[in-house]
Structures are given as C-alpha cells and as structure tokens.
Amino acid sequence: MTPRAKPANLRARLYTVLMVLALASTALVVRAVDLQVVRKDFYQGEGDARYLRDIPVPVSRGTIFDRNGEPLAVSTPVESIWGNPQELLANPDQLPVLANALGVTTADLTERLVQRKDKEFLYLKRPVDPDAARDILALKIPGVASERAFRRYYPSGEILAHALGITNIDDRGQEGLELAFDDWLAGKPGLKRVIRDRLGHVVENVELLQEAQPGRDLILSIDRRIQYLAYRELKAAIIDHHASSGSMVILDVSNGEVLAMVNQPSFNPNSRTAIDPAFRRNRAVTDVVEPGSTMKPFTIAAALESGRWKSDSPIDTTPGTLMLPGGYTISDHRNYGLINVTRVITKSSNVGAAKIASSLSSEHMYDVFHRFGFGEVSGCGFPGESPGFLPISKSWGPVEKATISYGYGLSVTPMQIAQAYAALANGGRLRQPGFVKGAVNPDSAVIDPQIAANVRSMLETVISPEGSGLAAAVPNYRVAGKTGTSRRAIAGGYEKRYVSLFAGMVPASNPRLVGVVVINDPGQGQGAYFGGLVSAPVFSKVMANALRLLDVAPDNVQRWYAGSPDVGHPIGPASEPPAYPADQPNYEEAVP
Structure with a gap:
C-alpha cells in the first residue's frame, strides 16, 4: 500500500515568497539610497561628463x-561646423547628405571621420557663412553642431595687403602689422560651462568660468588716401616700364610716422586660396638693394662734417674716369671737368664722390653712414625687417x-633710405619710423643741422634741367631729392638689369614728407631704366596729391622747381612741367 503524501506547507511557502520580496524591496531601497544619497555626486559627475562641457x-x-x-581690418561673425565622429559613424546613412551640404565627397568625409573615430570633436568646415550654417543645421543630422567664430575682412584689399598682413583661420595674426600687434588686437577668449544635448546643441548655460576680453582697436599712422595714391602710381609705373616689382615708402618728417608703404606685385588678403609667397613678401622692409647714387648725399654729409670740404669746394673730375688699384675704373656719364661739391650731387658724378671719399677716413665714413641708420634695422617694429x-x-x-661712396658694396631697404632722408629733412635728427598714430617717438641728433641744411640745398639742384631728377618736380613746391640707378647684384658680380630709385623730400623749404621709390628691373633689360625716368615721376605724382590732401602750403608758387638754392626758374604759377627731351643727357647718370 502506497504511503500518503504529506500535504504542502502553504504557509511556509507564503512566508518564503514574502521574505524574498522583502529582501528584494530592501535591496532596491538600499540601492536607491546609495544612488540618490551616498553616491549622488559620483553619478551626477558621470552624467555631467557626458552632457556638461566647458566651451x-x-x-x-x-x-x-x-x-x-x-x-x-574688421572681424565679421561666421560659424564653424563641427561634428562628433562617433555619432556620425553610427549613422552612415546620413553621411552622403552631410557631405553634399559641406561640398565634399562622401569618401573624403568618411575618411576624416574614421581618422578621428576615437574623438568626440572634429571641425567639419570653417569658416561658414551664418546662412549656410543654418541650412546645414536644419538637416538635423545627429552629431553635427556649430559654434560662433570670427573672420578678418580687409576693405582695401591688396592696397594695404603688405602693411596689414593677414590672420589665420583662428583669427590670429600671421604677417605684417596683424602679427606685430597680435597681442593687442587678439584679446582673450572667455570660458563657460554649458549643458549640451545629444545633438550637441547648448540647452543651458551653467556658469561663466572666465570672462572674455575683446581685442583692442588700433589706430595706425597710415593714411588710406595717400596709401591708395602710392599704390596706384607704383602699379602704373611697374606696368608701363615692364618692371618685375617695386616699393614705395612715405614718412611724415615731423614725427617719423609711416603714411604709406606699398609693394608690387600685391595680393588679395581676403582670399583664402594659395598665394605665391613672393607676392606676400613686404619688399619695403625685407628686400635689400644697392642704393646707387641715393647714397651720395651721405658721402657729402661726411665730407662737410670732416671740415675738409664745403659746398663750393672745387673738384676736378677730368677726364670723366678714375683708375683705382687693381685696374678698377670708375666712370661718369660724361666728362664734367672742374666742378664743385654741389655739382657732384647735381650731376651725380661717381668720380667726384669717389675722389671726395678718398680724402676721408674709412672710420669716419662708416660712422656717418651708421648714424643715419644703415646696417641695422630701422626700429619700425615690422616683423621680418632686414638690417641690410x-x-x-x-x-x-x-x-x-x-664704390660705397656712390652706393655699391652695401645693401639697404627702402625703409632705411626713407629713414635716412627723413633725418636730413629733420635738421639732422633721426627718428625711428612708426606705424601707430600719436606714439611717442623721440629723435636723436646724427649730424649738425647746418650740414643737413647744406645737403638739402644741394639736393634741390637735382630737381632742375641741369640735374637728373627734373621729373620729380611738384608744381608749386620746392623739391629736394636724389635719383639712383644700380645694377642688380648676382653671384660673382652684376648683371645688365637695373634697380631704379628716387628719394626726396617736399616742400624743401620746410620738409613735411619724405618719399622713396624703388623699382626693380624696369624694362626687363630693355628700354628706360634710369631712376630719373622711372622712379622720379612716381614721386612727383604721389606727392602732388598727398600735399593737397594734407593741406600743406606751397612754398614755390611763382616757380615750382628750383635750379639752385639761390636762383630759380620762374615759369608761372600754374605751369605744367616743361617737356624734357628724351635724349637729354642730364636725365641719365653713370652706372658702373
């Protein structure tokens, strides 16, 4: 007989179930307390780490x-489109749409995302016009967002390209005055903590960690109107004479401020496409040339300072050549015979300059040249400036x-020439060129004021029918200046290609402006190349308009060019420059 089974203990089973439920409930309560109270900060931090960002x-x-x-130069607001590579790769079906909106191929976009697949941030495109950015965000592609940025814009384009320089994609200065004053202009970005949603959109600003400091404005000494005049006339001369490049610098004699600095060829700083590095080089401060006859005034200044020479001291340049040791021959354009020191400048006599230099000590000549700033940077603060x-x-x-006495065997920048001529114009007191309006800029004496005045008077004779710089004349103003023509140096010697120069000051009675024009390779080895024919007319055209813009009073209404410090050539108050015969030898100067 089969024994009877014991009846089930339902009460025990019920207690067991209740105990299990009670234990489970207790565990849930304990876990909840652990999450909400004991370890609240830890888990809050973990959550914030995924959605809280410092931007x-x-x-x-x-x-x-x-x-x-x-x-x-102004900064305009733009957008930067960025994405989370991890989210984007998780939605491959959206990549073709995004690539089309960004203007790239799907393959290129995918490759970039794969390369940064372990990151959460990648710039997809910048800068982007705000309207275009809005269209991209309207696609609502997961992992794509935008942030505010700024882009530099230059209203004057290539006219001021070399002076201002450029900024990079992060709006930091890379060249020119943008680089020189980057700390002043850039300011300091702020930092804030925000909550972002899974699409990267900011849904809440939590706190400001660091206050932003906007960049400070900068007022330059440059006059946009005069800059344009210099740009226009220099470019026209480059084209007319088939030259390869050129520079012009204009200084305010009273304070050393740079009113204009232009170069050709130029470039468009608003374009982000590749630009030839040669076009971006600021030749006015980085490129050096042998100054040719524009150095003769400083040789004469050294001669006058020595006490051995006066402006009317005679010097015999017969027969127009001078033999030096080693068989080296110095030549003038023609035989000027017995002349005085003033006419060495007027006729640009290489023989006369060399004979005067031979009577001076090398140490004295070097000292005078160095005092005028040759052989060291001008101190204008422009990045990359050459000391020559x-x-x-x-x-x-x-x-x-x-050879140094008439401008060979040394090298200078156009800015250095301008600085040195400004010292002659300023009564023998040298100032560092400056680019900031109103900056404190003390001067220092480099030569006796009377010597500077004598040299200025000699330079006035160059702007006459007897001199080589008549084309630099400015109607109704006295002009003092010097032409220069030098061969281009190459390894082992010189080639038959030239550099044309003119440096001058106006009005000569009380100089306000100094201008230097340097044009490289005029005629490309053919045609006119003398400084009096190529560079002097640029000076004349620019200064005529610059003096009008600055409202500088005329000092030569009855005679607009001077033949000598004492004797003028009256041709009427409203006359045009007289026609100058192309075959007139006084337009030329000897080029070794």
Whole structure:
C-alpha cells in the first residue's frame, strides 16, 4: 500500500515568497539610497561628463583704423561646423547628405571621420557663412553642431595687403602689422560651462568660468588716401616700364610716422586660396638693394662734417674716369671737368664722390653712414625687417671705399633710405619710423643741422634741367631729392638689369614728407631704366596729391622747381612741367 503524501506547507511557502520580496524591496531601497544619497555626486559627475562641457567664448579681434578713422581690418561673425565622429559613424546613412551640404565627397568625409573615430570633436568646415550654417543645421543630422567664430575682412584689399598682413583661420595674426600687434588686437577668449544635448546643441548655460576680453582697436599712422595714391602710381609705373616689382615708402618728417608703404606685385588678403609667397613678401622692409647714387648725399654729409670740404669746394673730375688699384675704373656719364661739391650731387658724378671719399677716413665714413641708420634695422617694429648690410670699415680698401661712396658694396631697404632722408629733412635728427598714430617717438641728433641744411640745398639742384631728377618736380613746391640707378647684384658680380630709385623730400623749404621709390628691373633689360625716368615721376605724382590732401602750403608758387638754392626758374604759377627731351643727357647718370 502506497504511503500518503504529506500535504504542502502553504504557509511556509507564503512566508518564503514574502521574505524574498522583502529582501528584494530592501535591496532596491538600499540601492536607491546609495544612488540618490551616498553616491549622488559620483553619478551626477558621470552624467555631467557626458552632457556638461566647458566651451570657449569667442571674442572679436580689434578693428584696425587708418589715421583718419577709416576701417582697414574688421572681424565679421561666421560659424564653424563641427561634428562628433562617433555619432556620425553610427549613422552612415546620413553621411552622403552631410557631405553634399559641406561640398565634399562622401569618401573624403568618411575618411576624416574614421581618422578621428576615437574623438568626440572634429571641425567639419570653417569658416561658414551664418546662412549656410543654418541650412546645414536644419538637416538635423545627429552629431553635427556649430559654434560662433570670427573672420578678418580687409576693405582695401591688396592696397594695404603688405602693411596689414593677414590672420589665420583662428583669427590670429600671421604677417605684417596683424602679427606685430597680435597681442593687442587678439584679446582673450572667455570660458563657460554649458549643458549640451545629444545633438550637441547648448540647452543651458551653467556658469561663466572666465570672462572674455575683446581685442583692442588700433589706430595706425597710415593714411588710406595717400596709401591708395602710392599704390596706384607704383602699379602704373611697374606696368608701363615692364618692371618685375617695386616699393614705395612715405614718412611724415615731423614725427617719423609711416603714411604709406606699398609693394608690387600685391595680393588679395581676403582670399583664402594659395598665394605665391613672393607676392606676400613686404619688399619695403625685407628686400635689400644697392642704393646707387641715393647714397651720395651721405658721402657729402661726411665730407662737410670732416671740415675738409664745403659746398663750393672745387673738384676736378677730368677726364670723366678714375683708375683705382687693381685696374678698377670708375666712370661718369660724361666728362664734367672742374666742378664743385654741389655739382657732384647735381650731376651725380661717381668720380667726384669717389675722389671726395678718398680724402676721408674709412672710420669716419662708416660712422656717418651708421648714424643715419644703415646696417641695422630701422626700429619700425615690422616683423621680418632686414638690417641690410654695411661692411665694417676695417674691410674697406680703396676700391671698397670708392664704390660705397656712390652706393655699391652695401645693401639697404627702402625703409632705411626713407629713414635716412627723413633725418636730413629733420635738421639732422633721426627718428625711428612708426606705424601707430600719436606714439611717442623721440629723435636723436646724427649730424649738425647746418650740414643737413647744406645737403638739402644741394639736393634741390637735382630737381632742375641741369640735374637728373627734373621729373620729380611738384608744381608749386620746392623739391629736394636724389635719383639712383644700380645694377642688380648676382653671384660673382652684376648683371645688365637695373634697380631704379628716387628719394626726396617736399616742400624743401620746410620738409613735411619724405618719399622713396624703388623699382626693380624696369624694362626687363630693355628700354628706360634710369631712376630719373622711372622712379622720379612716381614721386612727383604721389606727392602732388598727398600735399593737397594734407593741406600743406606751397612754398614755390611763382616757380615750382628750383635750379639752385639761390636762383630759380620762374615759369608761372600754374605751369605744367616743361617737356624734357628724351635724349637729354642730364636725365641719365653713370652706372658702373
């Protein structure tokens, strides 16, 4: 007989179930307390780490103005499109749509995302016009967002390209005055903590961690109107004479401020496409040339300072050549015979300059040249400025001393020439060129004021029918200046290609402006190349308009060019420059 089964203990089972439920409930309560109370900060931090972000607060770069308040460089708001590579790769079906909106191929976009697949941030495109950015965000592609940024815009384009320079995609200065004053202009971005949703959109600003400091504005000494005049006339001369490049610098004699600095060829700083590095080079401060006859005034200044020479001291240049040791021959354009020191400048006599230099010590000549700023940077603060080259006096033999006296064997920048001529114009007191309007800029004496005045008077004779610089004349103003023509140096010697120069000051009675024009390779080895024919007319056209814009009073209404410090050539108050015969020898100067 089968024994009877014991009846089930339902009460025990019920207690067991209730105990299990109670334990489970207790565990849930304990876990909840652990999450909500004990470990609240830890889990809150974990959540915030996924949606709480510290993001920079972009600031606008300071605006650059010209001396009259005209904007030369401004920062405009744009957008930067960025994405989360992990989210985007998780939605491959959206990549073709995004690639089309960005203007790239799907393959290129995918490759970039794969390369950064372990990151959560990647710039997809920048800068982007705000309207275009809005269209991209309207696609609502997961992992795509935008942030505010700024882009530099230059209203004057290539007219001021070399002076201002450019910024990079992050709006930081890379060249020119943008680089020189980057700390002043850039400001300091702020930092704020925000909550972002899974699409990267900011849904809440939590706190400001660091306040943004906007960039400060900068007022330059440059006058946009005069800059344009210099740009226009220099470019026209480059085209007319088939030259390869050129530069022009204009200084305010009273304070050393740079009113204009232009170069050709130029470039468009608003374009982000590849630009030839040669076009971006600021030749006015980085490129050096042998100054040719524009150095003769400083040789004469050294001669006058020595006490051995006066402006009317005679010097015999017969027969128009001078033999030096080693068989080196110095030549003039023609035989000027017995002349005085003033006419050495007027006729641009290489023989006369070399004979004067031979009577001076090398140490004295070097000292005078160095005092005028040759052989060292001008101090204008422009990035990449070249100091040029002035060999030490111990290395000068008879040939070196002679050639240096008329501008060979040393190298200078257009800015250095302008600085030196400004010292002559300023009564023998040298100032560092400056680009900031109203900056404190003390001067220092480099030569006796009377010597400077004598040299200025000699330079006036160059702007006459007897001199080589008549084309630099400015109606109703006295002009003092010097032409220069030098061969282009190559390894081992010189080639038959030239550099044309003119440096001058106006009005000569009380100089306000100094201008230097340097044009490289005019005629490309053919045609006119003398400084009096190529560079002097640029000076005349620019200065005529610049003096009018600055409202500088005429000092030569009855005679607009001077033949000598004492004797003028009256041709009437409203006359045009007289026609000058192309075959007139006085337009030329000897080029070794």
